[in-house]
Amino acid sequence: MKENKKVSTTRRKSADIRKDNLQLILSVAEQRFAEYGYNGTTISSIADQAQLPKSNILYYFKTKEVLYKEVLTQILKIWLVDMEEMSADQHPREALRHYIILKVKQSKDHSNASRIFASELLHGAPFLREKLQTDLKVQFMKTCQVFREWIAKQWMNPISPEHLLFMIWSSTQAYADYGLQSSILMGKTELDESDFETGAELITQVVLKGCGVKLL
Amino acid sequence: MKENKKVSTTRRKSADIRKDNLQLILSVAEQRFAEYGYNGTTISSIADQAQLPKSNILYYFKTKEVLYKEVLTQILKIWLVDMEEMSADQHPREALRHYIILKVKQSKDHSNASRIFASELLHGAPFLREKLQTDLKVQFMKTCQVFREWIAKQWMNPISPEHLLFMIWSSTQAYADYGLQSSILMGKTELDESDFETGAELITQVVLKGCGVKLL
DNA sequence: CAACTAACTGACCACAGGGTCAACAAGTTA
DNA sequence: TAACTTGTTGACCCTGTGGTCAGTTAGTTG
Numbered sequence: 001m002k003e004n005k006k007v008s009t010t011r012r013k014s015a016d017i018r019k020d021n022l023q024l025i026l027s028v029a030e031q032r033f034a035e036y037g038y039n040g041t042t043i044s045s046i047a048d049q050a051q052l053p054k055s056n057i058l059y060y061f062k063t064k065e066v067l068y069k070e071v072l073t074q075i076l077k078i079w080l081v082d083m084e085e086m087s088a089d090q091h092p093r094e095a096l097r098h099y100i101i102l103k104v105k106q107s108k109d110h111s112n113a114s115r116i117f118a119s120e121l122l123h124g125a126p127f128l129r130e131k132l133q134t135d136l137k138v139q140f141m142k143t144c145q146v147f148r149e150w151i152a153k154q155w156m157n158p159i160s161p162e163h164l165l166f167m168i169w170s171s172t173q174a175y176a177d178y179g180l181q182s183s184i185l186m187g188k189t190e191l192d193e194s195d196f197e198t199g200a201e202l203i204t205q206v207v208l209k210g211c212g213v214k215l216l
Numbered sequence: 217m218k219e220n221k222k223v224s225t226t227r228r229k230s231a232d233i234r235k236d237n238l239q240l241i242l243s244v245a246e247q248r249f250a251e252y253g254y255n256g257t258t259i260s261s262i263a264d265q266a267q268l269p270k271s272n273i274l275y276y277f278k279t280k281e282v283l284y285k286e287v288l289t290q291i292l293k294i295w296l297v298d299m300e301e302m303s304a305d306q307h308p309r310e311a312l313r314h315y316i317i318l319k320v321k322q323s324k325d326h327s328n329a330s331r332i333f334a335s336e337l338l339h340g341a342p343f344l345r346e347k348l349q350t351d352l353k354v355q356f357m358k359t360c361q362v363f364r365e366w367i368a369k370q371w372m373n374p375i376s377p378e379h380l381l382f383m384i385w386s387s388t389q390a391y392a393d394y395g396l397q398s399s400i401l402m403g404k405t406e407l408d409e410s411d412f413e414t415g416a417e418l419i420t421q422v423v424l425k426g427c428g429v430k431l432l
Numbered sequence: 433c434a435a436c437t438a439a440c441t442g443a444c445c446a447c448a449g450g451g452t453c454a455a456c457a458a459g460t461t462a
Numbered sequence: 463t464a465a466c467t468t469g470t471t472g473a474c475c476c477t478g479t480g481g482t483c484a485g486t487t488a489g490t491t492g
Contacts, residue, residue, distance in 0.1 A: 040339070055472075115339075129400070167418065174386030181348060198379055202383065280479095
């Protein structure tokens with residue numbers, strides 16, 4: 001952690017420098033934005049943590065807003081991937097379980113990204129509205145359609161696909177958003193592996209049974 | 217909206233003035249904090265919206281932080297009330313339904329409060345940690361105990377009370393936190409009465425069935 | 433009504449934070 | 463290695479914001 005980039009004696013190509021620094025900045029920025037929100041995060045604080053001068057951050061990202069949007073964009077990509085996997089020919093028993101487990105895992109492994117996303121929505125998605133209306137909506141509607149087909153095949157009870165998806169989103173997402181609250185309430189400093197597992201399993205069970213999906 | 221407090225010819229007692237202004241400021245502050253978060257909210261903006269000079273706000277609340285904490289305190293009170301109603305001698309069929317409906321209603325009627333609370337948790341509860349560890353935790357444990365007794369009575373399946381409560385919280389809370397996202401995805405400008413109803417009903421059904429609570 | 437307290441407010445201040453810029457260093461290329 | 467591009471940085475600026483304060487007005491009380 002101590003070594004400075006300058007210490008390296010080997011010459012680094014411009015392209016590499018650029019790639020590395022962009023990556024470093026984005027990653028540090030993600031942490032800070034997740035913890036302190038957009039307004040609560042200062043460029044200087046990002047700079048400090050990345051061990052770069054503030055000016056250097058501004059060299060790569062013209063403004064704080066640009067940097068934030070870039071972080072958001074990366075996050076949305078991750079967010080959409082999992083949903084794509086569900087398809088109507090899979091049985092909800094496996095497909096939903098798989099999706100729920102993935103989502104909880106994502107809450108655990110990409111907690112920062114999840115929280116930024118949540119915070120953005122919470123405050124009216126000022127930077128994300130457009131993306132929501134296009135990319136996310138498309139995927140949302142596709143997934144609802146999958147649910148509808150499952151219902152038509154009588155693989156699950158006839159319930160509102162939209163609200164079901166909201167329910168799955170929020171309860172899985174909660175393991176990122178409210179992980180801290182949860183750990184406090186359970187008297188721990190942090191949720192551990194088994195908490196995420198138990199959570200994912202419980203959500204799966206409740207959702208499957210609750211939707212009348214036949215278990216094996 | 218146009219009349220200024222000064223226009224009133226009737227004399228107002230100091231106590232009344234104080235009460236009214238405190239109320240006004242707290243209520244406006246709640247809106248702003250919900251929409252823009254702690255750091256995104258300026259005292260001036262609160263002042264503008266309340267049609268009071270900034271100095272006047274600072275007269276009633278020494279600092280921004282004091283004001284914010286006051287808002288939070290009020291919110292937590294509201295938040296805890298509903299949970300108290302559940303007791304072990306009620307049947308989960310009615311008790312859970314009742315609680316879920318209340319929670320969703322709260323998301324609708326006190327969306328601002330809910331969102332501030334969520335935002336606070338999201339960012340590590342810097343101002344709320346203590347309260348969580350005491351007040352909320354007590355109520356949390358009581359409620360988990362109620363669930364346990366239901367399980368013992370075989371009124372519901374043996375599932376983790378903690379995680380079940382998280383699931384109920386997050387999925388009901390979502391109607392405040394992600395109400396905007398939901399409406400965008402459903403192609404509306406705002407969730408309407410029936411959306412909240414459908415949501416509450418769906419959550420209730422899924423939870424009850426999912427927990428193996430016998431329906432009538 | 434006089435003395436007092438509570439409510440109110442504009443002017444002011446300190447300073448943090450986003451962003452600019454000019455100069456310089458390091459890599460690239462012919 | 464010279465000309466050029468890309469990366470790096472400290473000094474600087476300006477706006478916005480939290481907060482102070484002294485002076486004023488409006489209610490209270492003996």
